[in-house]
Amino acid sequence: MAMRLILLGPPGAGKGTQAKLLSARRGIPQISTGDILRQAVADGTPLGKEAKGYMDRGALVPDEVVIGLIRERLGQPDSAKGYILDGFPRTVVQAQALDAMLRAMGTPLHHVVAVHVEEEALVERISGRRTCGQCQRPYHVRFHFPKTEGVCDACGGALLQRDDDREETVRRRLSVYRQQTEPLLAYYKGAGLLKEMAGEGKIEEIAAQIDRVISNAR
């Protein structure tokens, strides 16, 4: 059965890591607006050129831009079996647009899983984060390092730090999260979809917890 869910949480909460694991377990795609935007920046497309300034500052890309991206992405055939939204929606306007889209498509959301992590832990996690420049697999200098330093275990690509993962930008992103994204907790609670959980602990434990949360609750 198709499963459509949102992983919600501040930058550094582990959404990307958990979305990848869940995607592999359930055979449904991870849809990350951050990944789509970074790819557009790397490819130098008009979308990438528009988005880059916002991303480098740790600000949100305008709602209509990301809503357009998601509309297009959800129209692709692999979305029919469900998906994990990672990093979208990030504002109430985006959540409302998503609701309208899903209503029109007759494909309601099943779960919104909110992952909570203390702010100082987030800063430590994000500033130590490294990502493979080729396959985007995530690593961390303290918590999850590769067999060979600086080299991706999976594909041999070089591990890089995202431009927006430097500490001052991280603080900005966290404040944007509190102001613009946190209101979504109340929004989805009101819709009866919200499942909250602690995001501290081992990656596999959190993955198991997400599985429990989405299999129990309906």
Ligand code: AMP
């Ligand atoms: P992420 O990888 O999800 O942390 O996203 C990286 C950056 O991409 C964010 O700091 C924003 O600049 C931009 N971005 C990603 N998703 C969204 C979204 N849903 N709305 C606005 N901006 C976004």
